[in-house]
Amino acid sequence: MAFESLSDRLQNAIGKLRKKGKVTEADVREMMREVRLALLEADVNFTVVKDFVKKVRERAVGAEVLDSLTPAQQIVKIVNDELTKTMGEEAVPLNKSPHIPTIIMMVGLQGAGKTTTAGKLANYLIKNQKARPLMIAADVYRPAAVDQLKTIGQQLDVPVFDMGTDHDPVEIVKQGMIQADLQKNDYVIIDTAGRLQIDEKLMTELENIQNEVHPTEILLTVDSMTGQAATEVAKGFDEQLNITGVVLTKLDGDTRGGAALSIREVTGKPIKFTGQGEKLDQLDVFYPDRMANRILGMGDMLSLIEKAQTDYDEQQAQEMADKIKENSFDFNDFLDQMDQIQKMGPVDELMKMIPGLANNPATKNLNVSSKDLDHIKAIVYSMTPQEREEPNLLNPSRKRRLAAGAGRPIAEVNRIIKQFETSKKMMQQMSKGNMNGMENLFGNGVQGRLGKMALHSMARKQKKNKKKRLKNAKRFKS
C-alpha cells in the first residue's frame, strides 16, 4: 500500500524512456496513466478523474511537454495548474449578511465533525472579527450532542441556545433566532444533526430550517477521508439545500484528501475552511493551491515557507547570520534554533509539509514529538553558560551531571552533543552556499532533481532574505 507521490511516479515512468531522448505521444499516454492512478489513490472520484485526465492530456499533447527537456516536471506542473484551477484560484471568504446576524448553518453526514467545526468557526470569528456569535444546538437526535455543543460554548465563552431534545429543530432554530435578535449577536451558527443525503425526512427538516431563517451560509462539513462516495454526498446536499460552501475536516490525518477535488468538481461550490486538529483553534482557511500539492503528494512547501517566514524573528535571524559568518555556532544558537522550530508549530505537523515527507511511508515511524524537543532543551538548560559557549569542555563527568540535571539517560546527552555537531557543520556549510550532502536532510523522501530543486529554492529564498536584512541593517547604521 505504498502511496507514491505523483512526482515520484512520473519520474519513474520517465526514467524508462530517458535514453530515447525525445518523448512521443505514446509516452505521454503512459504518463497520463500514472496521473490517473495517483489521483485514484488519493480518493478523487472516478468520473472526476476521467474528465480531469482528459483535460491534462489535451494540454500535454500540445507542444508544451513534447518539446520540453524535462517532461515529467512539465506534466507535474500542468497537473498542478489544472488542479488548482479546478479547485478555485484563491481562498473564498465567508459570506457576510448585509445586516446582522449572519447565519451559518452546518450540515453533513454523521461523524463528519459539524459540532466541533461549529465551535472552531465561533472561535475563528471571535479572533478575526471580534464577533459575538450565538450557537444554536439543533441536533436533537444524537445522544448528548447538545451537551457537546454546550461544553464547547463554555470553553470558548460563547452563548449556546438550546431547548433540550424534546422540541422540533425548526422550532429550536426559530426561538434561537429570537434570542439572537434580543442579544444583538452578529453571527448565529446552527449545529444540525448528522444525516444521510438520501434520508428524505431529515433532509426535509433541513429545508424547513432553511426556509424559516434563510441562512447566509450553508456549510457542508465533509470528512477528508471520504472515498468515492464524496461526490454523491456533496451532490445530494447541494441539490436539496443549495449549499454555499464546504468545510473539509480531519485533514491532520494522513489522507490525501482527494474528496476535496471531487466535491469541488461536482458542486462547483468553494471549500472555505479546513479542520486541522482536535483543538478549537485548529481551523484554517482553505488554500486551493496547497490542497493541489497535497493531493499530488508534493507536500505543502508553500505553507511551510510562509510559516517559517512569519514566525522567524528577523533580528534573531540576523544575529544568527552574523554568528555563522564568524563561524561560531554554540549551544545558545542551538537552543535558539530549537525555539524557532517550536514556534512554527508541532514538529510532526511541520514535517508533513515538507515535500516527500508528507504521506511518505518511510517517515511514518519517525516520531518527533514536541516532547523530544523539550528533552533536548532540558539538557541544554542544564549546562553552565560557559559550557554552552565552549562545547569542547564537556567531559564525561560533566555529561553525567547534565544527564542527572535533565533527568535523561546519558546516551541521550551524547546524542544531543552529536546532533549539535552535525547542526554546526551544516550551518557552516550553508553559510558558504554548499548544498552537497544536504539532500539527505529530509531523509530519503525527496530525491532526484525535484528534491534538489526544492532545496535550492529554499536556500535561495533564505539567501534573499538575508541580503535584504543586511541591506536594512546597513541603512540603519548609516
Add this chain to the structure above:
Amino acid sequence: MGLFDKIKQAFTGKPQETQEPEQVETTQKYDEGLKKSRQTFGERINALFANFRTVDEAFFDDLEEMLIESDVGYETALKISEALREEVKLKNVKKTNEVSQVIVQKLVDIYGEAGESEDNTLHFAEADEPTVFLFVGVNGAGKTTTIGKLAHRYQQAGKKVLLAAGDTFRAGAIEQLQEWGQRVNVPVVASKAGSDPASVVFDAVKEAKAQQADILLVDTAGRLQNKVNLMKELEKIKRVIQKELPNAPQEVLLVLDATTGQNALSQAKQFNETTKVTGIVLTKLDGTAKGGIVLAIRNELHIPVKMVGLGEQMDDLQNFEADEFIYGLFKGLIVEPEAQAAIETETEPTTAEDKGETDGTGEK
C-alpha cells in the same frame, strides 16, 4: 466452490432475507442499506457487460476502473482484474455473457479465498471472568453509537453489561455514553472530562470484576492513526486491561466508517500495529457507501469484518455475514438457479442468458 454453494443456497433456500427488494418496513433498513451497495456494484458490472460485445483489453480496463470506483482500492482492483484475465483466457470464452458468469464466479472465489482463515464471530471469555471489548477508531467513525447498540443487544440477551467511558477528551462524549447507558439500562463507569482514560478503564475493569459483569465495553476517544502519542495512549489502555485480566480484551474492534476511502487501509494497518485489532465494525453502511472497502480490507489486511451498522436505531447493528454480503453485492449478476446449477456441475459455463439484470434490483 464452497462459498458459491452457499450463495446458491441463499438464492433458493432463504429468499426472504435479502432477495425481495419490496420488503416490508421491519427489515427495510437492513435491506435498504445493503441494497444501495449491491445496486451500484451489480448495476455497474451489468452496464459494463452491456457496453462490450467482445472481451478485450479495453473491457478489462473498464472493469478495473469500475472496481476502483467502488472503493475497492487500486491494488485489489488490479489483483482481481489480473486474475480474471487469466481465468477468461484459461476457459477461452469470447462472449460477454459467458464471461459474466466466469467473472462473477471468480470474484466470489477470490473473495472467499482471501477470507478463508478468517473468523468473523465475536469471542468471549471462557471462565467466569468478564469479557472485555475494546473499541478503537478515528474521530466520528461511530464508536460510541456502536457500543450503545451492542450494549442493547447483550442487555436484551440477559447479559450483565458494563460500559467504560474512556473518551475523556471530546466535549460531551461521556454524556453521550451515559445517555446510551440510560436508554438501554446499563451502568456506565465514568470519570471527569479530561482525566486519564487509562485510569477510567482501570476502574471499569475492577468494577466489572467486583460486580461479576459478563461483558465490559470500553469506549475510547477517536484518534487519527498518525498521531503517535494518542496511539501510545491506546497501547497503555490495553496494557491496563491486560494487567487486571490477562486474557482480555477478547476483542479489539476497529470501528470504520464505510464511506471512508483508501485511508481505511491506513487506519486498519496502524491501529492493528498498536492494538492488534481482532475485528472491524463497519458503520454507516446504510449510506451511499458501496462497500467495496470490504474487499480491500480482506485482500490486503486479512482482518475480518465482524459487525455492520445499518442505521441509527438501537437494533441496527448486525452481525456481518460475509457470504450474504458478497451475495448481495453480486446479486444483480447471478443468473437463475438452473443456470447456476449448470455452472455448478460443469467447469465451462454453457448457459448464455444473463437474466440477472432483470432480477428486481433495478427499481430506483
